[in-house]
Amino acid sequence: MDSRKRIRKAVFPVAGLGTRFLPATKSIPKEMLPIVDKPLIQYAVEEALEAGIDTLIFITSRKKHAISDHFDSEFELETRLAADGKNDLLERIVGIVPDHVNRVHVTQPEALGLGHAILCAESVVGDEPFAILLADDMIRNDGAGALAQMIDLYRQTGASVIGVEEVAEELTSSYGIVGVRENPAGHMAIETIVEKPQPANAPSRLGVVGRYVLDPSVFAQLRHVQAGAGGEIQLTDGIAALLATHPVLALPLVGERYDCGSRHGFIKATIEYAVDHDDIREDMLDHMQAVLAREGRL
Numbered sequence: 001m002d003s004r005k006r007i008r009k010a011v012f013p014v015a016g017l018g019t020r021f022l023p024a025t026k027s028i029p030k031e032m033l034p035i036v037d038k039p040l041i042q043y044a045v046e047e048a049l050e051a052g053i054d055t056l057i058f059i060t061s062r063k064k065h066a067i068s069d070h071f072d073s074e075f076e077l078e079t080r081l082a083a084d085g086k087n088d089l090l091e092r093i094v095g096i097v098p099d100h101v102n103r104v105h106v107t108q109p110e111a112l113g114l115g116h117a118i119l120c121a122e123s124v125v126g127d128e129p130f131a132i133l134l135a136d137d138m139i140r141n142d143g144a145g146a147l148a149q150m151i152d153l154y155r156q157t158g159a160s161v162i163g164v165e166e167v168a169e170e171l172t173s174s175y176g177i178v179g180v181r182e183n184p185a186g187h188m189a190i191e192t193i194v195e196k197p198q199p200a201n202a203p204s205r206l207g208v209v210g211r212y213v214l215d216p217s218v219f220a221q222l223r224h225v226q227a228g229a230g231g232e233i234q235l236t237d238g239i240a241a242l243l244a245t246h247p248v249l250a251l252p253l254v255g256e257r258y259d260c261g262s263r264h265g266f267i268k269a270t271i272e273y274a275v276d277h278d279d280i281r282e283d284m285l286d287h288m289q290a291v292l293a294r295e296g297r298l
């Protein structure tokens with residue numbers, strides 16, 4: 001990257017089929033599944049807004065209305081809640097996306113893979129570094145959000161940045177895996193990146209979390225990427241090609257990561273976020289205690 005431009009645009013690929021959550025995802029995108037009372041996509045959007053993003057680019061292919069409707073104002077509901085004096089509920093639905101933030105919806109004509117979905121954003125992103133957030137990865141912490149941590153490293157270095165976390169050996173085949181070496185500045189420079197390798201072929205156990213800050217030249221690489229793992233055009237393969245010309249750093253993210261693309265990750269996140277809600281916390285803890293006692297785990 002030549003100069004350190006501000007990261008203003010974030011791409012949210014939301015065109016996946018969400019087959020692991022069928023039948024729930026038969027008629028709604030998986031990104032609309034709620035953790036407690038907010039859909040996954042809203043957590044990701046809030047993380048992006050906190051990191052200073054002012055253009056939200058959603059890549060959709062089907063059932064796109066649920067996502068655009070969610071971020072549109074709902075006049076009838078707002079009027080009703082205001083008339084009933086239900087201000088606490090009203091606050092939950094107004095101003096999710098501030099007025100100065102643009103929302104753009106781009107259609108991915110065919111579900112050809114994550115790399116292809118990102119390529120669909122090219123004309124909106126243009127020639128500036130940009131962020132990608134996969135909403136089914138949630139990173140929970142008390143400090144700066146995952147994307148803010150990554151943008152901070154981009155500002156210091158001007159390099160592309162990918163969020164990573166160590167994964168169990170048997171899980172390398174579920175994630176992109178990076179091979180790194182420490183550079184003179186003490187950062188982890190990515191040397192190789194492979195999509196979903198078997199443990200024997202994995203360059204390390206550092207798995208890619210669904211957060212990226214990328215140089216726009218990744219688009220030129222993606223245009224040449226052939227179908228790879230799973231028969232799909234993989235973002236990982238575009239990034240592998242980018243490594244030849246651009247530095248890409250791996251950043252272990254501060255926080256607990258929940259892979260909400262899997263049912264157990266989704267339920268773990270639900271439990272954690274429920275315990276964070278003061279109004280249901282005690283009830284939830286009592287219930288969990290009762291379940292554990294019943295199951296002979298206490």
Ligand code: G1P
Pocket residue numbers: 114134137174175176177195196207208209210234235236261
């Ligand atoms: C995608 C990426 C993979 C990354 C993962 C993070 O995989 O292709 O490299 O590790 O997201 O969640 P998917 O979950 O879409 O199969």
